[in-house]
Amino acid sequence: MGIVAVRSAQDTWDEYVAGGMNVISRTGSGATERTVILLHGGGGNANEWRYYDAWYGDTTGLKYVFPDTPLDDGLWYVPNKIAGCGLPDACAYDQESIETAAAAVAALIDYEMGLLGDVDGSKIYLGGFSMGGQMSGYVQLAELDFALGGTIVLSGFPLPPLSGMLGQEPADAKAAASYYETDMNWFIWHGGRDSIFPVTETIEYWDGAFEALEITSTLAVKTVIETQGHSVTAAEFAAMVDFVREGLPTLPPTPCEPCTNGQTNDPCAYASDCCSDECKIRGKKLIGVCGAYTESCGVPVSSPVTSPVTSPVSPPEFCGKNRDPCSGNEDCCSNNCNSKGRCKGNG
16 A cells, blocks of 8 residues: 555644653544554664654554664664674674663553553554664564564664574574564565665575574565665555554545646655655666656645755655765765765765
8 A cells, every 4th residue: 555645633742751761752633542663763863753744644543652762872772893793793783782772662662551551562563764673673572571563674684682593493592582472563674775784684684583483474564675775765654554554444545735836747855745756766866757656646745844846855864874865866875974974965
């Protein structure tokens, strides 16, 4: 299902502290049926999730929770820069920092369960992008002793001990995990052009962990988009929302607002514009036309993130260190960050 224009009643935004973390929340209308905790990318903060305002669709019955990491520099763990230590190696990570952040996320889950009256965790979904996705997978398999309603990994590589489970005997893998029952519910999405966590290695190690723990049946969604880089896309977000809303009633779509300012062949700014699909990219050049324009538009036009039609840029992407509104190359942040953690040529 793609993104559709859905009009929910005005959402309620709040800020509070839980699990020792600063938290922003967005609550849809009606009684809250499920809470979705989303962890930001490395070097970022909770506000990143505001940039996808138009992509949440129907928020009725949902509460979205966006915490800031308890660690410094916007990181969910401290990487060890040791020669010879690669992505799957335990020596590449400061384990104490992983455990500190995971304990904070677990405390936030406990807090949100209390607010919902959720006694078993089935109404809580945990997910994140990049480092946040890594932490989400770790928390479910190596921190908690119960199944969440769902675990969402967007462009994330498994952290130790999960990354060490490839080829392990089930008994050894289970001894290193905190939970491995088959009542879990997983969503994994990765880009084929991801330059931070190479897709082949990433999927291999996730598959290895799931096979060793004998939980392959819990993978509800495992998707690789060959043209996607280390980023969050509209299609990915729509699939995540469908995953979270599974079994909940959904408001019927309403007609899109009329396109204006010549947006029938929109020069592709943000997803809040009438041209809601991905902009076409040719090499590293933004062509500036819709990837798959349809008359149904796709998303509400009432997003606070706007961009003049006369000054097209590609949707925001995440840098390894800092978010930057990269134009053109979808991966310019992760490939070409300068010493300030921004895209080269952009400050």
